[in-house]
Amino acid sequence: MSLLIVENVTKRFGGLVAVNDVSFELQEGEALGLIGPNGAGKTTLFNVISGNYLPDEGRIIYDERYDITGLKPHRICKFGIARTFQIVKPFASLSVVDNVMVGAFLRTSDTREAERQARDAVEFVGLGTQADIPASSLTTAGRKRLELARALATAPRLLLLDEVMAGLTPTESVKIVELIRQIRDERGVTLLVIEHVMKAIMSLSDRIAVLHHGELIAIDEPSVIARDEGVVEAYLGKEFELADD
Amino acid sequence: MMERLRQIPRDFRYLIALGVVLAIVPLLLNQFLLSVAIQTVYWAFLGTSWNIMGGYAGQFSFGHAAFYGIGAYTSTVLLVDYGISPWLGMLVGAAFAALFGLIIGYLSFQFGLKGHFFALATFAFAEMLRLVSTELEIVNTSVGIHIPPVGGDSWSKMQFENTPEYYFYVIALFLIVGLFITIIITRSKIGYYFQAIREDEEAAAALGVDTLRYKIYAVMISAAMAAIGGSFFIQFFLFVDPSLAFGVAISIGVLLRPIVGGVGTIWGPLVGALLLSPLAEFTRSFVRTPPSFLSFIEGRAGVDVMIFGVILIVIIIFAPEGVAGIAPRLWRRYQTGRDVDEKSKETVAA
Ligand SMILES: Nc1ncnc2c1ncn2[C@@H]1O[C@H](COP(=O)(O)OP(=O)(O)OP(=O)(O)O)[C@@H](O)[C@H]1O
Numbered sequence: 001m002s003l004l005i006v007e008n009v010t011k012r013f014g015g016l017v018a019v020n021d022v023s024f025e026l027q028e029g030e031a032l033g034l035i036g037p038n039g040a041g042k043t044t045l046f047n048v049i050s051g052n053y054l055p056d057e058g059r060i061i062y063d064e065r066y067d068i069t070g071l072k073p074h075r076i077c078k079f080g081i082a083r084t085f086q087i088v089k090p091f092a093s094l095s096v097v098d099n100v101m102v103g104a105f106l107r108t109s110d111t112r113e114a115e116r117q118a119r120d121a122v123e124f125v126g127l128g129t130q131a132d133i134p135a136s137s138l139t140t141a142g143r144k145r146l147e148l149a150r151a152l153a154t155a156p157r158l159l160l161l162d163e164v165m166a167g168l169t170p171t172e173s174v175k176i177v178e179l180i181r182q183i184r185d186e187r188g189v190t191l192l193v194i195e196h197v198m199k200a201i202m203s204l205s206d207r208i209a210v211l212h213h214g215e216l217i218a219i220d221e222p223s224v225i226a227r228d229e230g231v232v233e234a235y236l237g238k239e240f241e242l243a244d245d
Numbered sequence: 246m247m248e249r250l251r252q253i254p255r256d257f258r259y260l261i262a263l264g265v266v267l268a269i270v271p272l273l274l275n276q277f278l279l280s281v282a283i284q285t286v287y288w289a290f291l292g293t294s295w296n297i298m299g300g301y302a303g304q305f306s307f308g309h310a311a312f313y314g315i316g317a318y319t320s321t322v323l324l325v326d327y328g329i330s331p332w333l334g335m336l337v338g339a340a341f342a343a344l345f346g347l348i349i350g351y352l353s354f355q356f357g358l359k360g361h362f363f364a365l366a367t368f369a370f371a372e373m374l375r376l377v378s379t380e381l382e383i384v385n386t387s388v389g390i391h392i393p394p395v396g397g398d399s400w401s402k403m404q405f406e407n408t409p410e411y412y413f414y415v416i417a418l419f420l421i422v423g424l425f426i427t428i429i430i431t432r433s434k435i436g437y438y439f440q441a442i443r444e445d446e447e448a449a450a451a452l453g454v455d456t457l458r459y460k461i462y463a464v465m466i467s468a469a470m471a472a473i474g475g476s477f478f479i480q481f482f483l484f485v486d487p488s489l490a491f492g493v494a495i496s497i498g499v500l501l502r503p504i505v506g507g508v509g510t511i512w513g514p515l516v517g518a519l520l521l522s523p524l525a526e527f528t529r530s531f532v533r534t535p536p537s538f539l540s541f542i543e544g545r546a547g548v549d550v551m552i553f554g555v556i557l558i559v560i561i562i563f564a565p566e567g568v569a570g571i572a573p574r575l576w577r578r579y580q581t582g583r584d585v586d587e588k589s590k591e592t593v594a595a
Pocket residue numbers: 013016018036037038039040041042043044045086
């Protein structure tokens with residue numbers, strides 16, 4: 001079943017076409033990687049799906065039934081689509097667990113229940129020992145995990161992850177990859193993952209979509225993508241060896 | 246009994262303690278000090294109202310006089326023209342103020358007004374009401390309305406000429422209720438949503454927070470409380486005119502207490518009021534009858550405002566989180582300092 005259908009989506013900023021006539025389908029339970037050079041339009045596509053931007057053309061269909069194009073972000077979240085932000089947005093003065101409780105309150109109005117769920121999510125992403133410190137005192141890696149925990153606390157069916165590994169050390173990245181895999185395998189959450197770390201995205205994804213200048217130039221299994229001439233030329237280039245080792 | 250008390254969350258215990266203190270205070274004060282105490286608690290209540298919208302939800306209001314004045318005029322007109330008890334009148338005023346908050350909140354937020362621009366819009370709305378009321382017959386234009394004194398105590402008319410302690414108890418009860426509401430808010434979904442909106446609106450929306458709706462809720466709750474404060478003060482002062490009701494003195498006075506005491510903290514507005522309101526009252530009476538070597542300030546208005554200005558600058562520079570904001574930090578530092586001392590003693594002993 002297609003959980004998400006992106007249909008001929010185009011988003012322009014003035015004369016710049018950030019996303020150009022992009023279409024693809026995301027199967028329930030699938031992990032789809034989204035790669036492409038800087039400025040390819042990956043984050044913009046996320047913003048269209050999550051309701052932060054209205055597309056100039058095209059539609060977003062959720063669960064084969066709902067046309068969610070142009071709905072407000074909070075309504076899209078309620079449908080079960082959660083996202084993280086490439087530039088992290090912690091609620092700085094709130095504690096880590098209070099940050100995550102905001103997400104948990106989407107599905108319950110009971111404060112204790114929200115706290116219980118939030119602590120679970122905080123524990124799950126490995127921030128257990130920092131649950132009660134202010135979010136502002138987290139490291140970059142900690143903030144990325146917080147983004148993840150908050151999104152998870154909304155109990156999503158579809159999770160959009162925008163470069164949750166950027167700025168992390170290789171060891172930290174490995175741990176996050178493991179977490180993301182668990183989110184899919186144990187919780188059955190469908191994933192759309194933007195990532196520049198090739199090794200991670202290749203091992204994590206069932207399929208990979210490649211954006212270039214706003215256009216979808218390829219979408220296929222990781223092994224096929226790694227051999228695709230157009231993709232190697234447009235993007236993988238020298239980073240290609242990374243995917244192979 | 247102590248066991249039972251200990252199970253009550255900390256902020257509620259503080260609230261109970263505050264209630265006890267407020268019950269005793271009037272017994273210890275003379276006429277002048279009682280009037281200072283009434284003003285202090287009244288400003289603490291108004292500050293508590295502002296704090297919900299400006300502190301927790303982060304929607305800075307520079308025009309709280311709009312809501313205050315709606316309350317002040319509603320209960321007064323209902324009393325003077327229709328003989329309706331101010332107790333009922335203040336609830337009607339609160340409802341009107343909440344409705345006004347809904348309208349201006351919707352207009353402002355729908356058009357994306359944020360930060361300074363939203364603050365300026367609230368100021369403009371208050372000024373607009375002030376100007377309209379100077380022309381409006383039903384509120385007796387710029388002349389204002391006197392509430393006829395009943396000459397004694399009357400609970401139904403909320404006048405306590407013989408026993409001004411009752412004024413104190415009424416406003417003290419309002420403050421307790423206001424703080425109780427604040428504590429409930431901070432412990433529930435609505436309070437988490439308010440603070441999420443304050444910290445990062447986009448992130449809040451991405452987590453399912455209907456930001457427009459919750460910002461409007463914050464304005465409405467805050468507005469209703471401010472209106473009740475307005476009704477109360479006019480019952481105490483027995484006169485209202487456009488600048489008393491909608492003047493900028495109210496808008497500034499209301500936000501000064503939480504800012505000095507600690508924005509977005511439960512006890513900040515009360516702490517701010519305890520610092521500023523007695524100061525204002527003493528300055529005012531000092532200026533009325535200064536000692537001979539300072540006779541040149543006699544009768545000059547605005548000295549209290551100048552002192553407020555200086556305090557505000559000092560607070561903003563040295564303690565931007567306000568007094569209630571830095572106090573817990575200093576206390577923790579003191580405590581950890583002590584813990585370290587004790588630990589080092591233990592190590593020595595071992
Ligand atoms: N709000 C905006 N207004 C104007 N232009 C924008 C806006 N957001 C993105 N762009 C432009 O759209 C293009 C695509 O940006 P986008 O952020 O989607 O790229 P990306 O693939 O996420 O890149 P990166 O890998 O660097 O995150 C870029 O040229 C960017 O400058």
